[in-house]
Amino acid sequence: MSEYFLPLMIFIAPGVLAALVYPLRRWKIGVWIAAAAAILMAWAALFVLPERGFVLLGRQFFVDTFSAQVWGGLWLALAVLFALSAEFSQGWTFFPAGILLVGLSGWAMASPHLGIAALFMEIAALVSVFAIQGGRIGSVRAAQRFLVMMTLATPLFLLAAWYLDAAPGGKFAGQIALLSAGGFALWLGVAPLHGWITAMARESLPGATVLVVLIFPTVALVWLLRLTVVAPWLGDVQFASTALLWGGALSIIVGGGFTAAQNSFSALLGYSAVFQLGASVMALGLQNKTGVTIVLFGLAVRFVALLVLAAAIAIIRQGIKRDAFDRAAGIARWYPVAAFGLMVGGAALAGAPLTGGFISHWFLLKATAGVDSRLPVVVLLGSIGVTTGYLRGLWYLLRPAVAGASFSTGRYWMASAIIFVGSIAIIAVGIFPQSLLNWIAAI
Amino acid sequence: MNIPSLTDIFSIAQKLPLAFSLATFFLTGSMLLLLRDWRFSILALEVQYLALGAQLAHLVRPEIAFAKILVGIFVGLMLYLSARQAGWRKELTLAAGGKRALGNFRAGDGGILPAGRFFRVIFTLFLMVAAVSLAQTHPIGSLPPSVSTAVYWLALVGIGLLILSENPIKVGQGLLTLLIGFELWYTTLEGSLLIVGLWGAVNLLLALAIGYLGIARGVNLEEDF
Numbered sequence: 001m002s003e004y005f006l007p008l009m010i011f012i013a014p015g016v017l018a019a020l021v022y023p024l025r026r027w028k029i030g031v032w033i034a035a036a037a038a039i040l041m042a043w044a045a046l047f048v049l050p051e052r053g054f055v056l057l058g059r060q061f062f063v064d065t066f067s068a069q070v071w072g073g074l075w076l077a078l079a080v081l082f083a084l085s086a087e088f089s090q091g092w093t094f095f096p097a098g099i100l101l102v103g104l105s106g107w108a109m110a111s112p113h114l115g116i117a118a119l120f121m122e123i124a125a126l127v128s129v130f131a132i133q134g135g136r137i138g139s140v141r142a143a144q145r146f147l148v149m150m151t152l153a154t155p156l157f158l159l160a161a162w163y164l165d166a167a168p169g170g171k172f173a174g175q176i177a178l179l180s181a182g183g184f185a186l187w188l189g190v191a192p193l194h195g196w197i198t199a200m201a202r203e204s205l206p207g208a209t210v211l212v213v214l215i216f217p218t219v220a221l222v223w224l225l226r227l228t229v230v231a232p233w234l235g236d237v238q239f240a241s242t243a244l245l246w247g248g249a250l251s252i253i254v255g256g257g258f259t260a261a262q263n264s265f266s267a268l269l270g271y272s273a274v275f276q277l278g279a280s281v282m283a284l285g286l287q288n289k290t291g292v293t294i295v296l297f298g299l300a301v302r303f304v305a306l307l308v309l310a311a312a313i314a315i316i317r318q319g320i321k322r323d324a325f326d327r328a329a330g331i332a333r334w335y336p337v338a339a340f341g342l343m344v345g346g347a348a349l350a351g352a353p354l355t356g357g358f359i360s361h362w363f364l365l366k367a368t369a370g371v372d373s374r375l376p377v378v379v380l381l382g383s384i385g386v387t388t389g390y391l392r393g394l395w396y397l398l399r400p401a402v403a404g405a406s407f408s409t410g411r412y413w414m415a416s417a418i419i420f421v422g423s424i425a426i427i428a429v430g431i432f433p434q435s436l437l438n439w440i441a442a443i
Numbered sequence: 444m445n446i447p448s449l450t451d452i453f454s455i456a457q458k459l460p461l462a463f464s465l466a467t468f469f470l471t472g473s474m475l476l477l478l479r480d481w482r483f484s485i486l487a488l489e490v491q492y493l494a495l496g497a498q499l500a501h502l503v504r505p506e507i508a509f510a511k512i513l514v515g516i517f518v519g520l521m522l523y524l525s526a527r528q529a530g531w532r533k534e535l536t537l538a539a540g541g542k543r544a545l546g547n548f549r550a551g552d553g554g555i556l557p558a559g560r561f562f563r564v565i566f567t568l569f570l571m572v573a574a575v576s577l578a579q580t581h582p583i584g585s586l587p588p589s590v591s592t593a594v595y596w597l598a599l600v601g602i603g604l605l606i607l608s609e610n611p612i613k614v615g616q617g618l619l620t621l622l623i624g625f626e627l628w629y630t631t632l633e634g635s636l637l638i639v640g641l642w643g644a645v646n647l648l649l650a651l652a653i654g655y656l657g658i659a660r661g662v663n664l665e666e667d668f
Contacts, residue, residue, distance in 0.1 A: 057637040115633070119641040126648040133659050140656040144611050147652060151618050154645070155625040162632050 004054035007063065010044045011054070011110070014103025017041070018096040025095045028086065034095040035082035038102070042075035045106070053110070060112060066443050067109040070222055073303055074102045077214055080307050080418055081207045087412050088314040090207035091134025098211055100127045105215050109222050112230075115161030118154050118183065121219060125150035128215075131208045132200055142203035146196040146212070153186035170233035177237040180227065181247075187220035189213075190247050190281055191254035194274045198258075201270025206310040206317070209266075213273050214306060217280075221295055224284055228292075235287050244285030245371065249378045251278025256382025259389035265313045265323040265342065268393055269306070272349040272386045276302055279351070279379065283364055290367045294360045296440045301356035301429065305348035308422035311415040312341035318412070325393060330401025332394075339397045341419030346390030348426045351383050356429035356436070450505065461501060461589040467494040468593045469571065472600035475616055476567045476607070477560065481526045488616055489519040491597075495623050498590060502631045507639060511626065514643045518619060518650040525654025526612055529661065563607075570599045583628055590627060597624025611660055615653025622646065 017037040024030030045068050053062035063071070078098050085094060104124035108117040125147065132143040160179035163172040184190075189197040200209045227234055234240055255275025262268050276298065283294035313323060315338035320327045332339035344355065351361025361383060368375035429436050467490060474487035492515020499508035574596035583591045601621025608614050626642070633639075 057635075057640070059635070059637050115638060116641065119638065119645060122645050123641070123648060126645070126652045129652040130655060133656065135659075137659055137661055140611055140660045143652075143659075144614060144656055147649075147656070148605060148614065148618065151622070151649065155622070155629070158625075158629055158633070158638075162629075 003052075007049060007052045007061075008054040008056070010041075010049060011061070011103070011107060013041065013044070014099050014106075018099040018103070021099060022096040025092045030095060031082055031086045034099065035079045035086075037099065038075050038079035038082055041099075041102070042072045042079065045069075045075055046072035059116060061107070061110040062112060063106075063110045066225075067106075067222060069443075070218060070299075071102075071106045071109060073300075074105060074215060074218065077303055077307060078102050078211065081211055081310065083414050084311055084314060084418060085207055087414050088205075088207070088318055090205045091131065091136075093130040093133075093135065094205075094208055097127050097131035098208075100124070101131065101211065101215060105219050108219050113161055114164060114180070114223065114227075115158045117219075117223060118157030118161070121187070121216070122150060122154040124215070128208075128212050132204045132212060134205055134208060136203075139203060142196070142199040145199045149186045149189075149193060149196045150216070153183040156180070156183040156186075164231065168231075170231065170236075173231075173233050173237050176231065177234050177240050180234075181240070181243055184220050184224060185247065188217045188277050188281060189251075189274060190278065191251040191274060194251065194254065197274055197277075198267065198270035201266045201273070202264070206266065206269070206313045209269070210306045210310040214303060217277050218299060221280060221284075221299060225292065225295065228287070241285050241287055245282055245368075245375065246285075248278045248280070248282025248285060249375060251275065251281060252378055252382035254278075256385030258385075260385040260392070262389055262392075263325045265316055265325075265328070265393055268346065268389050269309050269313060272346060272389065273302075273306065275382050275386050276305075276349045276357070278382070279361065279364055282368065282375065282379070283360075286367050286371065288367075290363060293437070293440050294363045294367070296443065297360040297363070297433075297436060298357070300436055301348050301360065301426065304422045304425050305345045305357065308341045308348075308419050308426065309345035311418040311422070312338045312345060315412050315415050316342070325396040328393075328396050329399040330397075332397035333401070337416045337419050339394065341423060342397070343390060343394055344419075344423040344426055346386065346393070348430075350386035350390065351379075352387060354427060354430045356426045356433070358430055359433045359436075461498060461587055464494045464498040465589045465593050465596075467491075467497075468596055472570075472596055472620065473567050475600060475620060476570075476603055477563050481612065484613070484616055485519055485522050485526065488522070488619060489515060491620065491623055492516070492518070495627060498593065498627060499630055502586075502590070503634070507630060507634075510639070510643060511630070514646045517647055521647070521650040521654050522612060522615070522657075525657045528654075529612070529657045566603065566607075570603055571596065574599055584632075586628065586631065594624045594628045597621065597627065600624075611653055611656035615649065615657070618649060618653075619646070622649070 021030060021034045021037065024033055049063045050065045050068040053060060081098065082095065101124050104120050104127065108120040111117045111120065129143045129147050132146060133140060156179045160176045160183065163176045166172065185193050197213055200212060251274055255271050255278055259268055259271040259275060262271060280295050280298045283291040283298070315335050316328060316331060317323045319331055319335055348355040348357040351357040361379065365376045365379055368379065471487040471491045471494070475484050478484055492512055495515065496508045496512035499511060574592055577595045578588060578592035582588060583594055586594070597620050601617045601624060604617025604620065605614060608617060
């Protein structure tokens with residue numbers, strides 16, 4: 001049997017699994033089969049795939065250890081979201097679409113060709129539309145905005161890849177930097193192109209939102225890091241570092257400022273994600289080892305924080321049927337775990353002390369101070385904005401319930417377990433960051 | 444009577460001057476920008492794919508050009524079925540005060556021209572001038588001038604539709620037009636089988652996603668631009 005057979009089968013498996021899950025998606029058993037499939041794929045990604053590859057239609061695909069770990073992490077996140085959807089429906093299409101989406105992101109990370117990766121991510125974006133819309137009739141703003149943004153990114157990447165192929169030595173460095181900067185800005189939702197993240201957070205269900213917000217920026221960061229290795233001369237382009245630093249700063253300002261002014265929990269999630277992604281983009285602009293450490297640390301924390309927030313918001317939405325602050329008065333007494341998860345997840349994204357987010361933000365403050373003294377101030381202000389937004393949410397949650405207000409009662413064991421375990425992980429990484437730092441150093 | 448082979452058909456297409464395809468693009472792009480009737484805009488998109496095939500027949504292998512046309516036919520079919528499902532027929536009938544709007548070429552409520560048509564005509568003319576100017580001042584690589592103009596024109600029409608429309612099917616037509624313009628250029632650069640295949644899949648899935656969003660949005664397909 002060819003050495004390529006097993007890796008190729010693992011990459012084809014999501015398509016088969018999605019087809020198997022599709023007819024079962026309306027039954028409870030389908031949820032658990034989908035979750036088991038995601039765990040199986042995570043195992044294959046983490047333990048079978050590293051440093052292996054295959055050839056398809058003359059193109060080489062290769063899974064380095066880092067990509068395999070990221071892909072494994074995405075599969076685990078998907079399994080958690082499937083488990084969450086056992087208690088809170090995320091729409092029937094979420095199961096097959098989720099499997100396909102994570103599967104396609106693996107193809108994008110395994111391809112050494114930026115253009116092919118972009119095409120796989122475009123197909124993933126088109127599949128995501130079904131999960132984002134989730135069968136709702138009426139407004140299609142979130143799905144449509146996402147579709148347009150991702151589709152606009154693809155030609156930019158294809159041209160950048162063509163320039164990369166045409167002159168690997170860096171003859172077209174300026175063109176490649178400009179084209180790929182546009183594409184990555186769209187994938188990452190860098191302000192002012194962040195509309196797809198916030199629209200999705202407002203309109204879509206939290207599971208689908210978190211999945212998409214995890215996948216696209218994560219693949220973008222993986223590819224940005226890869227470009228620093230395969231095309232190191234891109235760092236010599238004058239505007240590259242400045243664009244990353246100030247593009248990140250703009251996202252931090254927009255994300256932080258708007259989080260402080262929101263009036264619903266879903267909107268908090270959307271804008272705080274924009275803030276956190278902005279911090280990662282700014283860190284990439286440092287173009288050194290510290291920057292990479294910040295990006296990877298932030299990536300790991302974002303995975304857990306967004307899952308915790310998805311579970312917390314799902315409980316609150318179920319409790320008050322909407323997630324506006326003014327409707328949530330008193331809900332902390334009914335669902336203290338959800339209130340706790342919201343605070344821990346929000347604090348991690350804001351970079352508050354005693355959470356995992358603090359470590360990466362602290363590194364960012366120190367590193368940017370040496371580049372431009374205005375940047376740490378921007379980070380700090382953004383962080384204060386995000387903290388303010390979540391504290392405002394907490395204030396509403398802790399207020400006495402309005403007389404006659406009723407909440408739907410239910411015991412959400414799975415969501416509570418996700419919040420509990422995730423929160424412990426976030427705090428543990430905040431207090432003992434060394435284990436995560438060791439993992440990053442190994443990469 | 445002998446059935447013409449694919450090679451015969453494409454040898455005819457190759458005899459068509461590039462300027463003919465460019466004129467077709469100008470016509471179809473203007474239709475997309477100016478008309479509100481879905482049947483005309485889907486027809487315009489279909490013709491656009493045929494013109495793409497005809498232009499590519501001059502530039503790349505005929506099989507690739509044929510594949511593009513085939514993808515275009517499926518895209519058109521998907522959009523047509525979606526628009527039907529979403530209820531444009533009912534909507535147009537209602538808009539025309541109970542009478543069928545098809546064939547009513549007068550501008551106004553229920554007609555095929557949208558409100559704000561004067562602005563749209565000016566906007567279309569502006570895009571035409573911009574496309575021609577860009578092709579002259581910034582010609583694309585080694586492409587013939589008429590193909591450069593077509594690439595700019597289609598890209599501008601696509602962006603124009605994205606700016607002017609909210610409706611998913613109309614926005615989708617904008618995206619597809621933008622991609623057709625890009626394809627006209629990119630196909631001459633990249634001949635990888637995997638990329639050609641993935642690009643075809645992207646076009647088909649895009650049409651599917653647009654159709655799904657069009658149906659999800661419901662019967663309010665008509666927008667007064």
